[in-house]
Amino acid sequence: MNYVFDGSYQGFLCCVFECFEMKEWHAVPVAEGLFQPDIFLPERTIFTDVDKAQRIQNGLKSKFGKLIVDDIYRAFLSEDPVAWQAAYYIMVRLFQGQTDVLENFGDTQVLYFHQTLKKVSRERHRMKAFIRFSKSNDGLYYAIIEPDFNVLPLILSFFRNRYADMPWIIYDVKRKYGFYYDTVAVSEIEIDTTEQKNLQSSSLTIALDERDELFKRLWKQYFKSTNIEARRNIKLHVQHVPKRYWKYLVEKQR
Amino acid sequence: MNVLERIEEKLMILADAAKYDVSCSSSGSKRKNTGGIGDASSSGICHTYTEDGRCVSLLKILLTNHCIYDCAFCVSRKSNDVKRAAFTVEEVVDLTMNFYRRNYIEGLFLSSGIFKNADFTMERLLRIVKKLRLEERYNGYIHLKTIPGASEELIQEAGLYVDRMSINLEMPTEAGLKLVAPEKSHDAVRKPLQFVNTKIQTFQNEKKLIKHTPTFVPAGQSTQMVIGATPENDWEIMSVADEFYKKYQLKRVYYSGYIPINNTDTNLPQIGTRPPLIRENRLYQTDWLLRFYNFSLNEILNPAFTQLDLDIDPKLGWALRNLHLFPVDINKADYQTIIRVPGIGRGSAMKIVSARKYGSLREYQLKKMGIAYNRAKHFITCADSVTPLGFKYAPQLKNIILQTGNSKYKQEIAENQLKLF
Numbered sequence: 001m002n003y004v005f006d007g008s009y010q011g012f013l014c015c016v017f018e019c020f021e022m023k024e025w026h027a028v029p030v031a032e033g034l035f036q037p038d039i040f041l042p043e044r045t046i047f048t049d050v051d052k053a054q055r056i057q058n059g060l061k062s063k064f065g066k067l068i069v070d071d072i073y074r075a076f077l078s079e080d081p082v083a084w085q086a087a088y089y090i091m092v093r094l095f096q097g098q099t100d101v102l103e104n105f106g107d108t109q110v111l112y113f114h115q116t117l118k119k120v121s122r123e124r125h126r127m128k129a130f131i132r133f134s135k136s137n138d139g140l141y142y143a144i145i146e147p148d149f150n151v152l153p154l155i156l157s158f159f160r161n162r163y164a165d166m167p168w169i170i171y172d173v174k175r176k177y178g179f180y181y182d183t184v185a186v187s188e189i190e191i192d193t194t195e196q197k198n199l200q201s202s203s204l205t206i207a208l209d210e211r212d213e214l215f216k217r218l219w220k221q222y223f224k225s226t227n228i229e230a231r232r233n234i235k236l237h238v239q240h241v242p243k244r245y246w247k248y249l250v251e252k253q254r
Numbered sequence: 255m256n257v258l259e260r261i262e263e264k265l266m267i268l269a270d271a272a273k274y275d276v277s278c279s280s281s282g283s284k285r286k287n288t289g290g291i292g293d294a295s296s297s298g299i300c301h302t303y304t305e306d307g308r309c310v311s312l313l314k315i316l317l318t319n320h321c322i323y324d325c326a327f328c329v330s331r332k333s334n335d336v337k338r339a340a341f342t343v344e345e346v347v348d349l350t351m352n353f354y355r356r357n358y359i360e361g362l363f364l365s366s367g368i369f370k371n372a373d374f375t376m377e378r379l380l381r382i383v384k385k386l387r388l389e390e391r392y393n394g395y396i397h398l399k400t401i402p403g404a405s406e407e408l409i410q411e412a413g414l415y416v417d418r419m420s421i422n423l424e425m426p427t428e429a430g431l432k433l434v435a436p437e438k439s440h441d442a443v444r445k446p447l448q449f450v451n452t453k454i455q456t457f458q459n460e461k462k463l464i465k466h467t468p469t470f471v472p473a474g475q476s477t478q479m480v481i482g483a484t485p486e487n488d489w490e491i492m493s494v495a496d497e498f499y500k501k502y503q504l505k506r507v508y509y510s511g512y513i514p515i516n517n518t519d520t521n522l523p524q525i526g527t528r529p530p531l532i533r534e535n536r537l538y539q540t541d542w543l544l545r546f547y548n549f550s551l552n553e554i555l556n557p558a559f560t561q562l563d564l565d566i567d568p569k570l571g572w573a574l575r576n577l578h579l580f581p582v583d584i585n586k587a588d589y590q591t592i593i594r595v596p597g598i599g600r601g602s603a604m605k606i607v608s609a610r611k612y613g614s615l616r617e618y619q620l621k622k623m624g625i626a627y628n629r630a631k632h633f634i635t636c637a638d639s640v641t642p643l644g645f646k647y648a649p650q651l652k653n654i655i656l657q658t659g660n661s662k663y664k665q666e667i668a669e670n671q672l673k674l675f
C-alpha cells in the first residue's frame with residue numbers, strides 16, 4: 001500500500017496516523033510530486049489533517065522525548081524519499097513499542113536515518129558558516145542561500161540570537177521562501193520572481209550601504225593575505241568549501 | 255594614498271604577519287548575547303577555508319608588526335626588511351564589527367609585535383578588547399595573545415573580556431629557543447600561563463558559590479610550538495606538550511610546521527625548504543590520541559622510540575608494535591579497547607557498542623558503520639570472521655596496509671615530503 005501525501009510535514013505525520021488507524025503495517029508514504037503510480041501496488045491519498053498530525057507529534061514527544069521529534073523533523077527536511085521512509089519506519093516501530101529502535105545501527109533503515117541526520121546537520125552547520133550578509137543603505141542585512149537540504153528553519157534561532165540588534169533577511173532561492181527579522185520577531189516571507197531577481201543581481205532595487213563594497217573588498221584582501229602559499233592545498237580547500245557554495249561566498253568571487 | 259587604500263594595505267601587512275600563528279579555533283566559549291550583538295558558538299565555526307586548507311574562523315591580525323625584538327624565526331623581527339604598519343584602536347574595532355555583522359567571522363584573534371615595551375603594547379590591546387565589549391556591546395569570540403612580560407594587572411583585566419588567551423612557546427625546548435631568540439625564555443611563557451590558569455580556577459570556584467561571578471577566559475588557554483626550525487625530536491616535542499596540558503590545563507597545543515622566512519640565520523632551514531607538513535600532522539594525531547583516546551605518551555613515544563613514523567599514523571604504528579594485543583573481538587571488547595583499533599574512531603566505536611546489543615555484528619554491518627574497514631580488518635574479529643591463516647608479523651602487515659586500500663599514505667608522502675628522503 002502506498003500512502004500518497006501532499007509533501008508537507010503534517011501530511012507526512014498523517015501517514016503514520018493512517019497506518020495505525022487502518023493497521024496497515026506495510027504501507028509506505030510517498031509524496032505527491034514524486035509519486036510514480038505502480039500498477040501492482042494499491043494507493044490511497046492521505047489528506048493532511050493538522051489535528052491528526054498534532055496528535056502524532058504530541059505522542060512522539062510525550063512518549064519518546066523532544067529529541068526524537070526534532071530528529072524526525074530534521075530527517076524530513078532532507079527532502080530525500082528514502083530518508084522519509086526510514087523516518088516513517090522508525091515512528092511506526094516506536095509506537096509499536098520498540099522504544100530502542102534508534103540504537104540498532106545494524107538495521108539498514110536505522111543506519112540510513114542516522115546518516116541522513118548527519119548530512120542535514122552538516123548542511124545546517126555549513127549555512128551557519130557560509131551565509132554572507134550584504135548591507136543595504138537603510139541598514140538591512142540580507143543573504144541569499146541555496147542549501148542542499150531545506151535547512152533554513154533549523155538555523156533561524158542561531159541567527160536571531162547572534163544578530164539580535166540588526167534587521168536581516170535570509171532567503172532560500174531554491175525553495176522560494178525566506179525569513180525576515182525586524183529586531184523583535186522573525187516572520188516568513190515569500191518574494192515574487194522579479195523581486196527575487198533584483199535581490200540576486202544585488203544593487204538594482206536594493207541600494208547598498210556606501211561602505212558595503214569596501215568591506216567586501218577588505219574581506220577578499222584578508223582571505224588572500226591569511227593564506228600561506230608554501231602550504232597550498234587546493235584539494236583540501238575544495239573539500240572544505242565545495243564549489244557549489246562559491247556563488248554566494250564573497251571571498252570566492254573573482 | 256586614500257583612506258581605503260591605506261586600510262587595505264594595513265590589513266594586507268598585518269594579516270600576513272599574523273598568519274603564522276596557526277590557532278584559529280573559536281570553540282570552547284558559551285558567551286551569550288546579552289542585549290547587544292553576537293555570541294560564541296561552543297563548538298566553533300569555520301566561516302571559510304584558505305587555499306592551504308586551513309580553517310578561517312577569526313579575523314587574525316596584529317595590531318602592529320613593529321617590534322623591538324629580533325627573534326630569528328619571526329617575519330616581524332626588528333632586523334627584517336619588511337613594510338611596517340599599525341592599526342589604530344578604532345580601525346580594529348570597525349573591521350571586527352563589520353566583518354562580524356556580515357557573518358564573515360566568529361570573532362577576533364588579536365596579537366601584536368612589541369613596540370616600546372610589553373605593557374605599552376598590552377595596554378593598547380586591552381583598549382581594543384574593552385571598546386568591543388563595552389561600547390559595541392559585542393559578545394562574539396575574542397582570542398588575545400598576551401604579550402610576554404606584560405604586567406599581571408593588565409593580563410588580569412584583559413581576562414575579564416576575552417574568551418581565550420594564548421602565549422606561544424615558539425620553540426619546543428628552552429635550548430631550541432635560545433638558538434633563535436636569545437632574548438626569550440620558556441619561563442616568560444610559563445609565568446603568565448600559570449597566573450591565568452590560577453585565576454581561571456579561582457573564578458570557576460567562585461562561580462559555583464556566587465552565580466553572577468563574571469567569566470574569566472572561559473575558553474581557556476593555548477600555546478604554539480614551531481616544528482622543524484630547531485632540532486628537537488618528536489618525543490621531546492610531545493613531552494613538552496604533555497607537561498603543559500597537565501600543568502597549565504591548556505585547551506590546545508598547536509604545532510606549526512616551520513615556514514622558512516629567513517636566509518640570514520644559518521641555524522634555521524633556508525627559504526625554499528618545504529614545511530614539514532606530514533610531521534606536523536603526525537604530531538596532531540598523537541596529541542589527539544593522548545587527549546581523546548586515552549593513550550599515555552610513553553605508549554606512542556619514549557626514549558627508545560623518539561620519532562613518529564611518517565608513512566603511517568601513530569595509532570597504526572602503535573598497533574604494529576603491539577600485535578600481541580590483537581585481534582580484538584568487536585562483539586566482546588569494551589569501548590576503550592575498540593577505539594584503539596586502527597581504522598576505528600570514537601563515533602564508530604560507539605555505534606558498534608550500541609548495535610551489538612541487538613545481535614552479534616557481522617562484516618557487512620561493520621563496513622557500513624563508517625570505519626576504515628580495509629585497515630581495521632587486520633586487527634579485529636567479528637561474528638563471521640574466518641580464522642586467519644597464520645599470524646602476520648608487523649613489517650609484512652604494514653606493507654599489506656600500505657599497498658591495499660588506503661593509498662592515502664603514499665600520496666601524502668609523494669606530494670609533500672620528497673625532501674625528506
Ligand code: SF4
Nearest residue numbers: 321323325328331367
Ligand atoms: S617578540 Fe614576537 S613579534 Fe617580536 S620578533 Fe619576537 S616573535 Fe616576532
